[in-house]
Amino acid sequence: xxxxxxxxxxxxxxxxxxxxxxxxxxxxxxxxxxxxxxxxxxxxxxxxxxxxxxxxxxxxxxxxxxxxxxxxxxxxxxxxxxxxxxxxxxxxxxxxxxxxxxxxxxxxxxxxxxxxxxxxxxxxxxxxxxxxxxxxxxxxxxxxxxxxxxxxxxxxxxxxxxxxxxxxxxxxxxxxxxxxxxxxxxxxxxxxxxxxxxxxxxxxxxxxxxxxxxxxxxxxxxxxxxxxxxxxxxxxxxxxxxxxxxxxxxxxxxxxxxxxxxxxxxxxxxxxxxxxxxxxxxxxxxxxxxxxxxxxxxxxxxxxxxxxxxxxxxxxxxxxxxxxxxxxxxxxxxxxxxxxxxxxxxxxxxxxxxxxxxxxxxxxxxxxxxxxxxxxxxxxxxxxxxxxxxxxxxxxxxxxxxxxxxxxxxxxxxxxxxxxxxxxxxxxxxxxxxxxxxxxxxxxxxxxxxxxxxxxxxxxxxxxxxxxxxxxxxxxxxxxxxxxxxxxxxxxxxxxxxxxxxxxxxxxxxxxxxxx
Amino acid sequence: xxxxxxxxxxxxxxxxxxxxxxxxxxxxxxxxxxxxxxxxxxxxxxxxxxxxxxxxxxxxxxxxxxxxxxxxxxxxxxxxxxxxxxxxxxxxxxxxxxxxxxxxxxxxxxxxxxxxxxxxxxxxxxxxxxxxxxxxxxxxxxxxxxxxxxxxxxxxxxxxxxxxxxxxxxxxxxxxxxxxxxxxxxxxxxxxxxxxxxxxxxxxxxxxxxxxxxxxxxxxxxxxxxxxxxxxxxxxxxxxxxxxxxxxxxxxxxxxxxxxxxxxxxxxxxxxxxxxxxxxxxxxxxxxxxxxxxxxxxxxxxxxxxxxxxxxxxxxxxxxxxxxxxxxxxxxxxxxxxxxxxxxxxxxxxxxxxxxxxxxxxxxxxxxxxxxxxxxxxxxxxxxxxxxxxxxxxxxxxxxxxxxxxxxxxxxxxxxxxxxxxxxxxxxxxxxxxxxxxxxxxxxxxxxxxxxxxxxxxxxxxxxxxxxxxxxxxxxxxx
Numbered sequence: 001x002x003x004x005x006x007x008x009x010x011x012x013x014x015x016x017x018x019x020x021x022x023x024x025x026x027x028x029x030x031x032x033x034x035x036x037x038x039x040x041x042x043x044x045x046x047x048x049x050x051x052x053x054x055x056x057x058x059x060x061x062x063x064x065x066x067x068x069x070x071x072x073x074x075x076x077x078x079x080x081x082x083x084x085x086x087x088x089x090x091x092x093x094x095x096x097x098x099x100x101x102x103x104x105x106x107x108x109x110x111x112x113x114x115x116x117x118x119x120x121x122x123x124x125x126x127x128x129x130x131x132x133x134x135x136x137x138x139x140x141x142x143x144x145x146x147x148x149x150x151x152x153x154x155x156x157x158x159x160x161x162x163x164x165x166x167x168x169x170x171x172x173x174x175x176x177x178x179x180x181x182x183x184x185x186x187x188x189x190x191x192x193x194x195x196x197x198x199x200x201x202x203x204x205x206x207x208x209x210x211x212x213x214x215x216x217x218x219x220x221x222x223x224x225x226x227x228x229x230x231x232x233x234x235x236x237x238x239x240x241x242x243x244x245x246x247x248x249x250x251x252x253x254x255x256x257x258x259x260x261x262x263x264x265x266x267x268x269x270x271x272x273x274x275x276x277x278x279x280x281x282x283x284x285x286x287x288x289x290x291x292x293x294x295x296x297x298x299x300x301x302x303x304x305x306x307x308x309x310x311x312x313x314x315x316x317x318x319x320x321x322x323x324x325x326x327x328x329x330x331x332x333x334x335x336x337x338x339x340x341x342x343x344x345x346x347x348x349x350x351x352x353x354x355x356x357x358x359x360x361x362x363x364x365x366x367x368x369x370x371x372x373x374x375x376x377x378x379x380x381x382x383x384x385x386x387x388x389x390x391x392x393x394x395x396x397x398x399x400x401x402x403x404x405x406x407x408x409x410x411x412x413x414x415x416x417x418x419x420x421x422x423x424x425x426x427x428x429x430x431x432x433x434x435x436x437x438x439x440x441x442x443x444x445x446x447x448x449x450x451x452x453x454x455x456x457x458x459x460x461x462x463x464x465x466x467x468x469x470x471x472x473x474x475x476x477x478x479x480x481x482x483x484x485x486x487x488x489x490x491x492x493x494x495x496x497x498x499x500x501x502x503x504x505x506x507x508x509x510x511x512x513x514x515x516x
Numbered sequence: 517x518x519x520x521x522x523x524x525x526x527x528x529x530x531x532x533x534x535x536x537x538x539x540x541x542x543x544x545x546x547x548x549x550x551x552x553x554x555x556x557x558x559x560x561x562x563x564x565x566x567x568x569x570x571x572x573x574x575x576x577x578x579x580x581x582x583x584x585x586x587x588x589x590x591x592x593x594x595x596x597x598x599x600x601x602x603x604x605x606x607x608x609x610x611x612x613x614x615x616x617x618x619x620x621x622x623x624x625x626x627x628x629x630x631x632x633x634x635x636x637x638x639x640x641x642x643x644x645x646x647x648x649x650x651x652x653x654x655x656x657x658x659x660x661x662x663x664x665x666x667x668x669x670x671x672x673x674x675x676x677x678x679x680x681x682x683x684x685x686x687x688x689x690x691x692x693x694x695x696x697x698x699x700x701x702x703x704x705x706x707x708x709x710x711x712x713x714x715x716x717x718x719x720x721x722x723x724x725x726x727x728x729x730x731x732x733x734x735x736x737x738x739x740x741x742x743x744x745x746x747x748x749x750x751x752x753x754x755x756x757x758x759x760x761x762x763x764x765x766x767x768x769x770x771x772x773x774x775x776x777x778x779x780x781x782x783x784x785x786x787x788x789x790x791x792x793x794x795x796x797x798x799x800x801x802x803x804x805x806x807x808x809x810x811x812x813x814x815x816x817x818x819x820x821x822x823x824x825x826x827x828x829x830x831x832x833x834x835x836x837x838x839x840x841x842x843x844x845x846x847x848x849x850x851x852x853x854x855x856x857x858x859x860x861x862x863x864x865x866x867x868x869x870x871x872x873x874x875x876x877x878x879x880x881x882x883x884x885x886x887x888x889x890x891x892x893x894x895x896x897x898x899x900x901x902x903x904x905x906x907x908x909x910x911x912x913x914x915x916x917x918x919x920x921x922x923x924x925x926x927x928x929x930x931x932x933x934x935x936x937x938x939x940x941x942x943x944x945x946x947x948x949x950x951x952x953x954x955x956x957x958x959x960x961x962x963x964x965x966x967x968x969x970x971x972x973x974x975x976x977x978x979x980x981x982x983x984x985x986x987x988x989x990x991x992x993x994x995x
Contacts, residue, residue: 039768040804040830040831040832040835041737041738041768041769041770041804042672042673042737042770042804042831042832042835043832043834043835044832044834044835044838046675046677047672047673047675047835047838048671048672048673048674048675049675050674051671051672051838051839051841051842052838054838054841054842054845055841056841056844056845058844059629059844060841089626091619091625091626092624093619093620093622093624093625094619094620094622094625094626095620096620098622099622099624104592104593105593107592107593107852108589108590108592108593108596109589111585111588111589111592111852112585112586112588112589115589115596115601118601120599120601136820137572137574137575138574138575138576138577138578140574140575140579140580140820141820141821142573142574142580142816142817142818142819142820142821143572143574143575143819143820144570144572144575144819144820145820147540178660178822178850179846179847181845181846181847182846185846189529189532189700190523190528190529190532191523191528191529192529192531193527193528193529193530195527210845211845214845215845218671218842218845255522256522286520286522287522288522288523322521324521324522324523336624337624338624339624339625339626339847340618340622340623340624340625340626340627340848340850340851340852341623341624341850341851341852342660342847342848342849342850350521351521351523352521352523352524352525354524354525355521355523355524355525355528358525358528358529358532358533358535359532361532361535361536361537361696362532362535362700364537364540365535365537365663365667365692365693365696365697365700366660366661366663366664366667367540367661367663367819367822368820368822369822370660370820370821370822370850370852370853371820371821372592372821372850372852373850
């Protein structure tokens, strides 16, 4: 602040014209934009309020605390346990799952093309690397690609979708992204427009994966929650969808509907009937459909089958040809687990060309998705085929991973359902269990006294006493008065057994402590 | 039942309509179309398109740094570490270090959302070595390129202050990530003109003028400085940087220092904003600052692998906390990209097996930069009607061109700005694809284009010859 201004301000304070508190409050917004000695240009009061509001429980305070505990253990701190078990995040490699060899060999060749002719890799790996390099500027994965991704890869994704669904897919409807999260955010952002003076709203499931709630908060879009039906395998109940929409319509324009299938955190795989009724609901109300299908390869339960929204939509016939749909997929899940690669895609259907042109602009300012992530997508979209040198190993690795996940999904549900006060729906797919549990009233009161939700209170105690890190249901949403948590099914079988055992003992102890 | 689409141009996010990103805009689209036509055998006056629109060195034939790619291969497929391949020991050691810092030794695991601990500490060390000022790894956030973290930082400013909408000062000419992102966020862009007559300096009087004009209706919250400049290629003098810092202090502006070309400098010394602020002492040394770097530039030029960082200084702790949360929603940047950043932050040391080759490779790259900047400067200034400032760094030339009035009228008829018209004609007649100055901004009434200049020698000569020939023709066509 210039001397003159400072003097004039001080004198105004002294004369009472300006409140003393205004001058000396450290974080006060500077309305005349001049600097005081301890002021910040950016404060919690004057920064983007949407960012202040957003939360992401999957990496929230519990996880931060778990990280601290790990450091304490490293330093030799004494605790009732020897290690933290991170069951909070859907990160398969972090829990010991091995990568698919074919994918990593291709990536190595792309990183260092000299390796291709060294005679150490199977022919199909070399071929794949050459194909991708041919499609890269200067034959290097270090060149930018087209913003939508390498055309070759987009075409392969289209082929993948076509094979999966039995219906044509067009490569121009597909754009690659650095993880599905980026594509989802870019599409959500399209709705930021207060039509007729009303905020736009997006329907999201309760419980939901908190990328949605966080992104809607960031964009200032209204969250329109619809409860999944816990009594019926976490299905989407039409009446509940109608109720949620009708209620929200009083205050916002409900424009889109997000469905996560297979579900996160809830693990359901929707029946075909359910999908059809959801599409009909969307059409009836003119809603844009977001189909988050990143777990499409993670289907375990007998009788469960993955039906893509795209396929069901097409099969509903001509009446539905104008329904707008964005379907998302990622290389972070499935049998690949390549979370760190940041590879994903979106397929758009029924989206107006002018809108796609606008979407392209957003995407192009970030240049392009990372090229090795695109390579991983290529390997997922067109894996080794029977007869090809890498096929045997590939199919064995894939099958082993999915079989193991299936067994762990069963193990975890059985274990929880045998525990007093727990009820866990079958994990039909995805990577999580979301059991409901009872809390004694005294525990609920203790949580209230501590100023945190009861399931969070429970989760912190669990972490501090056993080292198990899960995410409380309040991070995903749940019916008021119910308590859940999400645990992954990813710890390797032996560790998972151990974890469930520890869990059981903890729950008994906790319940005993707060009973009577 | 609604008949209208859920999403139309009228009902979607209107901020997006204002985004223009010329680097990948209409001229490039036409260039791609022409390439397809050439493949189909459509006859043209040229045999190939010369893409000079983008700062992408590998696309122009520059080779990756061997050490970096060897490390990348090993962390992608760790079995290679113990294979019979002839890989230098320091590469293996680096790969092991990185894998040790990845959960369960896999680059497929998520990293912490601000980036692998090891890499952040190396970034901090690099900054400390560069500036002689300590850097804290907890102030470092890795991103998918610098663009990613620039956008995150700009997002923080989306809030009215004192009843006025937020605004951010950007240089004209600027790299259109800034204008594009500000449009997307609905934040006002406040232009300050760089001084073409004085080597593209930032004149304080112009900063003042721009700030004052904007402050009537906006709350001007931040100041973007690009040093070395893009598209303008200047390296700011230390004096100029000090003046800018003082100005920002007086006006309570958060400085965003885009310093991504700091390793693409011919010979002038680079002074980071951080270093200068610290050396100026209090109160400047306590200012908020965001400094950006990427592995897309420098000698690595790994554009496709999307890796960069921001160093955030002196943020209010609760603001930093919300920034952390915001970044965590996107999980983390590509782990392989982070590995590349590690190699750039800590290259092979003297005495280690990879050191000599590394030094040779960067020396060759620097030599090319030196030659091309000199040639571009000389050649452009020798074309009648062209003026080009000395190019201190970056990868571009931004010559000013005279466009005859007749041609300007022609452009107007076609609903284009004169420089867009000029660049389109250049493309159609020679196959050379450059970006018109309209995409970056320029003083009204002046015309420029930005061209990349790091092509192989023959290709570069061909491009310069084509431009000269085209321009002489053009002047005859529109006397």
